[in-house]
Amino acid sequence: MSNTMAGCAAVLIDEHPMWLSTVEHVLSDHDVNVVATGSSCRAAVALLEDLHPDLLVAEILTTADDGAGLTLISTVKERLPETRIVVFSMLEDPQHIQAALAARADAYVLKTAHPDDLVAAIRQAFRHSIFFAGPEPSEPGRQPAATRPTAVPDEAARLTPRELEILRLVAEGHSNAELARLLWVTEQTVKFHLSNIYRKLEVSNRTEASRWAQLRGILSTDIDALPAAG
8 A cells, every 4th residue: 555645745833842843753754744834823824825735734723823723724725725634633622623624624633642543644634535533522413534434323422433444344354453554553553442442332352342333233244253352
């Protein structure tokens, strides 16, 4: 699988220098060229129009910027429609998330996410999909991620979109190593998600989790022959 991020030019916007440094380091490890950083959404538009980056990773809707982040997203989408925008924020209020996605951000990732999940979200943004990493806000009717199915039983609402995706792949018989390759994350991240799935569903292993999903109509796959490895 090719690295869709390799060689792309990125601009990072965050009012906190440490987060700028952290994200730059993560992206550099994946061959992304960070061409500029900034601390204010209000001053970012001119910088972006000058550099025409492939990617913008920005914290928005902070106290300091107020609503400037939404204006930044809308303006960039109008003037630089090819630039992918990933919001990397500490705000997990559903209203903030909805506002960012409505402004046409390509992805919204919480700062509590694992670095691998940030990278996965960026890759998916380049594939015209949305990935939400971090705790899932429980607002009825909201569809923040392309990985969320069109209809999910109420009991499954406790799972995040990424956890639902992993549950389906597990039920198809994929190993942890295969999941890691498919989702562009480490095996440790897969194990972390599986642990959360088991805990939320009150099951002990992947077979029980898959059976749980099948009985609730989440899967159409016959899982009787799946191994009981945890």
